[in-house]
């Protein structure tokens with residue numbers, strides 16, 4: 001895969017999991033360069049349809065919210081709302097904390113927490129974390145991004161009150177660290193169906209990150225881009241408008 005947007009290898013160490021962004025147990029941090037590449041490709045697709053945002057973004061397998069929080073920090077002004085759902089209530093605690101960093105109040109809270117660690121332990125890593133909070137303060141705008149964070153089984157096809165989403169980006173369970181949970185025996189198909197219901201059909205893109213073996217296709221969607229990187233495949237889909 002050739003990067004189209006993140007062509008230079010930048011230093012994303014401010015985003016290191018556990019530094020300012022919180023680390024959820026049994027989750028892995030999503031690579032920041034890849035997250036940035038994916039979201040810029042999504043913006044480009046929507047701009048091609050004449051829609052310049054700000055965008056409503058949803059991750060239905062949000063885990064600790066690392067992916068959404070990094071996207072929120074990097075592209076603050078392009079986002080109006082972030083919705084995060086996951087089957088697992090425990091990881092949602094971390095997601096809430098990570099997404100709270102997308103506001104001055106949340107960053108101030110984190111700053112005080114880190115200052116407390118510096119006072120207690122005086123570690124170099126905590127000094128670096130403080131620098132990263134200061135860097136994040138330069139990224140966020142005056143207008144707050146609306147945040148919604150709640151429990152949901154994305155394999156359950158019962159109605160759910162999320163609609164009008166422009167970008168769904170989700171890193172689905174791969175099977176080694178995290179497996180699919182929930183009621184449904186065909187999780188990928190149900191994921192596509194539920195995402196279809198949530199998307200704004202006129203201006204939207206669905207991005208699924210999965211392991212290379214998973215078959216990513218559904219008759220409600222047209223695949224518009226696809227690439228592989230390391231152990232992952234990334235598929236971009238647009239909803240087919242049914243008449």
Ligand SMILES: C[S@@+](CC[C@H](N)C(=O)[O-])C[C@H]1O[C@@H](n2cnc3c(N)ncnc32)[C@H](O)[C@@H]1O
Pocket residue numbers: 027028029030060061062063064065066067068085086087088091152153154155170171172173174178179180181182183
């Ligand atoms: C690869 S992790 C996502 C990590 C996330 N992108 C992050 O940045 O922290 C996959 C997530 O899917 C969730 N999951 C598993 N089954 C689910 C289901 N039926 N509905 C919603 N989420 C589910 C797991 O709890 C896990 O948090």
